[in-house]
Amino acid sequence: MTQKILILNGPNLNLLGTRQPEVYGATTLAEIEAMCHARAQERGIAVTCVQSNHEGALVDQLHAARGVFAGVVLNAGAYTHTSVALMDAISSTMLPVVELHLSNIHAREAFRHRSFIAPVAVGQICGFGAAGYPLAIDALLAHLGADE
Template sequence: MASVLIINGPNLNLLGQRQPEVYGTTTLADIEMACARHAETLGLDISCTQSNHEGALIDVIHGAKGVHNGLVINAGAYTHTSIALMDAVASVELPMVEVHLSNIHAREAFRHVSYLSKVAIGQICGFGPKGYLMALDALAERITPK
């Protein structure tokens, strides 16, 4: 069975509490449960991880090679600053979908730049938690046998 690793970056552990007017009231645990249910309908195995530390995220990405068939990444603020995360994704050669709960293109100008988009098969933003399910759909089309 194909496997997807869902990676969440800094401050996403505070979903449901942090700026609910921007990010909503759904918690990260709620998102992970919804992803698990949706992945089952797609015939995917998933694993989820979150870290507030850039190096830990890089280690998780490196560890995905040979274990998972694709990645879903919400790198939070590291999206706009981390060339190292971009390089890590490029190095593992796995299809990756970038996800953001809010529409980063309708926010502050610094959020319009995404280093991860340069190595992603696509970017989903502005659809709240549903964006993760959309990312799983996109990856399932790429990594599961027809």
């Protein structure tokens, strides 16, 4: 059976390409999803990409991932800094999660330095723009032992 990874994107990421390109780049979410599918094909795995602007929908996606996906790449957007619910969902599912951000959250406003996701994630990738998504897939696969 092919290993499957969930790529889960949070609020406002549907506006990528037009939303603050000086911060988030000019790459659209559709282009990022194509990059993820290309990396998955290279690595012999499958990915499913989901985006929602709603916190509860993201929680539902994490719950539904149990027993279906080997792990999750999560760009929770602004919910990174506010959502105990997402943190609890990650802890509850016991799936490995790589936290991902297009921008370097540690070089931005002070409120963005705090991540509720980081303590329950296997790692964090930030500041590499759209290139962070294939990096996150590779990091998650390494964590899962796919590189051994």
